[in-house]
Amino acid sequence: MKTLSYENLLNLILKNKVTKINICGSPASGKSTLAERLSEDTGFQIIDLDDYLYSSGCKRKIHQEDITIIGELLNIDNMIIDGTYTSSLKQRVKDVDLFILTNSNNVKCLIRFCKRLLIKRNLKCGEKITAKTLRLIWTYKQVEVKKIISVIPKTKLIRFSGYE
Numbered sequence: 001m002k003t004l005s006y007e008n009l010l011n012l013i014l015k016n017k018v019t020k021i022n023i024c025g026s027p028a029s030g031k032s033t034l035a036e037r038l039s040e041d042t043g044f045q046i047i048d049l050d051d052y053l054y055s056s057g058c059k060r061k062i063h064q065e066d067i068t069i070i071g072e073l074l075n076i077d078n079m080i081i082d083g084t085y086t087s088s089l090k091q092r093v094k095d096v097d098l099f100i101l102t103n104s105n106n107v108k109c110l111i112r113f114c115k116r117l118l119i120k121r122n123l124k125c126g127e128k129i130t131a132k133t134l135r136l137i138w139t140y141k142q143v144e145v146k147k148i149i150s151v152i153p154k155t156k157l158i159r160f161s162g163y164e
Contacts, residue, residue: 022081025102026140028112049083050126058125
């Protein structure tokens, strides 16, 4: 898997006429920040999966609902999907042109996550602290990255090295 800086990543997107991007990574790994910056530089719409895959009361929707919602979202061109959700990753592989994997260590993500809890007033459902979220942050590279690499073709997967 190639690792690219922001400038090289942006050049790849523009040069190859990429229209559908999915940013994957641990909670608090910089997915939303990267999505916002890419959106500014490309004009693409951001689709935050947290906004679509939870029902009222922050209850996760059932898998079949996820599949239906994501199927509808994949009809949008010039978009950046912000979110991993490995349970529906296979569905996105066919339609998404480029998957970007953020590259942050679990300690840094845990610190960022706790900082977000202290600073941000209106947390989204996927940002709330739960044992599952803490476990996900801590084991992300050992468990989730392996799932991502096994599902996404190497030709569609880039690791983001961070900003220079």
